[in-house]
Amino acid sequence: MSDVALTGANIQKTVLDAASDALGLAILVCDKNDEIVFASRHLLQFYPISASLLQPGTRIRDFLGAVFDSGVRNGTVPERSRRRSNRDEWISEHISFHWRERYETIERIGRQRWISVRKRRISSGLCFVAISDISDQKKREEQIQTDLERVELTEGILDSMPNPMCVKDRNLNYIAVNKAFCAIHGMTAEAILGRSVWDLLEPEFAEKFERSDRAVLETGVSYSLPEQLVRADGEDLWVVTHKYRVGEAGKHLVVTCMSDVTDVVVGNDDSENAPSRKVGFKVKDYDLFEPGQNCYDPFRALDMQHLVEPGPILDAMPQPLRHVLVATSDPNLEQRILSKLREWQFDAGAISNLSELAQMRKAVASAGLSVDLLLIDAGMKDAKDIAAGWETLPSLLLPTDWTEAQLHTDILRIGEIAAEATEVMPLVPEDWDIVVAPEMPLERSxxxxxxxxxxxxxxxxxxxxxxxxxxxxxxxxxxxxxxxxxxxxxxxxxxxxxxxxxxxxxxxxxxxxxxxxxxxxxxxxxxxxxxxxxxxxxxxxxxxxxxxxxxxxxxxxxxxxxxxxxxxxxxxxxxxxxx
Structure with a gap:
């Protein structure tokens, strides 16, 4: 024991006890003879052994043997440890760890308990071992891993569903969408998640959907509505939309499921000679289906292979205006004008800034299409810059007090001038006057x-x-x-x-x-x-x-x-x- 006294003379037991208590660690110090110099009482929280084995002078081999016999030891499960491990081999392996200069490991000492073991051997031969309980941390990591696996499984199931589905949080932002839902909008899940319906749809539909979402979220009463949608590829989609509230109080979510009934609506056969086998049901009243979201952008989604221009079979005559591009940063005004232009049988699209104008210009040029008139909102900040951004396009300034009748008249008059002009019309007069014909064109028969x-x-x-x-x-x-x-x-x-x-x-x-x-x-x-x-x-x-x-x-x-x-x-x- 004199050797132990000499070796450990410079170790202050009280300091190590205080450090063990303050850090919540179990500390073990042994010398170059593999005998214990200091062992904190916290070791007994991990290993059910006799306290006498923690006394200075105890051999590490005896300490490890008692740990092995207790059945609760590093890297083993108590009920099966004796059948799987050899006692002498296990003790020898752990003694060898003590002689490494640096050794760290995370080990399991029971079904629900994990420890972190750190060992350091210094030049004097002393070995310091610090053991801490990390069971709570491991449980959290395992729970996170389980949650991630559950999320991946859930996403896989959602993506395999043919019907569009989405989940919104209490702020009505998208937190989960499946592939079928993304296909409606022609967007990736990353582009949709975190956004709201106001970012994806026209204001009229966004307001309508938010009202129903909010009612479901606040009342918990489910919601159902037959709708006719227009996908981003321009195809019609007939669905019955269902909305439900799920989750705990204070953490409610809104789940939207769209049951695709397109085959039922359009896939019917009512001919007299049809086979007896039913291929669908005849929908008698299409008014049951309300107009839903319109995700189609004709300028973005048009399949250009259908527009390869062959030589005309007839000599083309001058055509009046047909394709109108609207420039406005006001979504409500855009929706109103586009709706009215389409009602008047014009093909219409819209831009909201100079950047979109440049993109539209490239798209139209590459497709070999034509835009006949640029209709500009006078209230736009960069209205004149947009007008000047397309040198060959006739432009019409839309005043703040415009009326539908006057707008229709002005477009028809400019169309008459464009059809009869022998040279390119000036783009925008400096004084922003609208060039009109003296009379309205005659209505064709x-x-x-x-x-x-x-x-x-x-x-x-x-x-x-x-x-x-x-x-x-x-x-x-x-x-x-x-x-x-x-x-x-x-x-x-x-x-x-x-x-x-x-x-x-x-x-x-x-x-x-x-x-x-x-x-x-x-x-x-x-x-x-x-x-x-x-x-x-x-x-x-x-x-x-x-x-x-x-x-x-x-x-x-x-x-x-x-x-x-x-x-x-x-x-x-x-x-x-x-x-």
């Missing part, structure tokens, strides 16, 4: 309409318009079968291109109505069915409804030209006048 297009999808309407204009064929577009019948009665066109799947009245019913009306007039207008796929059942139904032929989407200029030449005799071709 209905006989000038050569083709009626029945199509409810906006992107397909835009494609039809571009192709027919490129071919120099005048046209009118109907949004459903009922409108197509009305336009046929008014315009008496040479040809009808009839989409078979439309709301209000589908193409088959519209064709039957036209053929029935023709019985008293003795005339017959060629009707061409436009189908999404060349299915035998659609072709048979088209012929049974009185249609003359069919074409399939995606349409192309060559396809339209071939159909027109096949069904419209050359003597019936009229000078091209845009509708």
């Amino acid at each position: 209905h006989s000038d309409v050569e083709v009626v297009v029945a199509e409810d999808n906006e992107i397909n309407q835009f494609v039809f318009a571009q192709i027919l204009e490129g071919l120099g064929i005048s046209y009118r577009i109907a949004a459903n079968g009922e409108e197509a019948v009305t336009l046929w009665q008014q315009c008496k066109p040479n040809l009808i291109l009839m989409d078979v799947a439309m709301p209000v009245m589908n193409g088959f019913d519209a064709a039957r109505a036209i053929r029935e009306a023709e019985k008293s007039s003795g005339t017959r207008t060629p009707i061409i069915a436009v189908t999404a796929q060349a299915l035998d059942i659609d072709i048979e139904r088209s012929l049974a409804a009185g249609m003359d032929d069919h074409i399939t989407k995606p349409i192309s200029p060559d396809m339209i030209e071939a159909v027109y030449r096949a069904f419209v005799p050359e003597k019936q071709e009229r000078p091209a006048v845009q509708a």
Whole structure:
């Protein structure tokens, strides 16, 4: 014991005890003879051994042997430790650890207990061992890992669901979305998460959705509504939207599930010779479906391969204005103007700043498209800069006190000037006066309409318009079968291109109505069915409804030209006048 006294003479036991208490550590110090110099009482919290084994002079081998015999030792589980470990090998291995200059490890000493062990051997031969309990930390790490695995599993399940789903927090910001929901908006999950519906949709729809979300969040009463959406790719999506409140009080979330019923709405078969097998249900009242979010941007989503310009089959005549670009930083004004322009049968898009103008300019140039008029909000900060940003485009300043009637008149007058001009119109007069014709253009007769297009999808309407204009064929577009019948009665066109799947009245019913009306007039207008796929059942139904032929989407200029030449005799071709 004299050696121990000499070696440990400079170690102050009281200092080590105080350090052990203050740091919450179990401290063990042994000398170069592998005998204990100091052992704090905190070691007994980890190992159920006799306190006498902590006395100075005790051999490390005896201390480790007692730890092994207790069954609660580093790296073992008590119930199985004796069958899996050899006592002498375990003691020898841990003695070797004491002779390393530096050794750190995290070990398990029971089913629910973890310790951090740090060992240092200094040049004098003394070995210092510090042991701390990190069970709570390990449990938190395990819980975090479990939560992450659970989140990954949940995200995997959500992404595999075919129906769009999203989750919003108490601030109604998106915190989870699946792939089907992202596809509606044409955005990635990273671009949606953390944002609100106001960042994604037009103000009218954003306000409507927030009201229903807030009602569900505050009352806990679930919400359901049939809606017709327009996806970012321009395709219609018919859904029944359900909203639920989930979670604990103070941590409530709003979960939105959209049940896709598109196949039920448009995938029906009511022909007389249809097979007995049901392929869907006939929706009698489309008014049940409220207009929902419109995520389609025609300038961004247009498939340019459909707009390859062939040589026109007729000599093109000067066309009035058709494509209008609106420049405004006011979302409410943008929505109002775009809605009105589309109601007047203009193709319209919008920009909000100079950067978007530059992007639009590149997109239009690369696609070979044309924009006929730039309509600028006079209240914009950089209105004149935007007007000057497109040197070849006629511009019209929209005053703050504008009216719908005056706007329509001004656009038509500028269209008349553009059609008759022999040189490029000046972009924006310095005094911002609007250049107008002295008189309104005469209304063209209905006989000038050569083709009626029945199509409810906006992107397909835009494609039809571009192709027919490129071919120099005048046209009118109907949004459903009922409108197509009305336009046929008014315009008496040479040809009808009839989409078979439309709301209000589908193409088959519209064709039957036209053929029935023709019985008293003795005339017959060629009707061409436009189908999404060349299915035998659609072709048979088209012929049974009185249609003359069919074409399939995606349409192309060559396809339209071939159909027109096949069904419209050359003597019936009229000078091209845009509708």
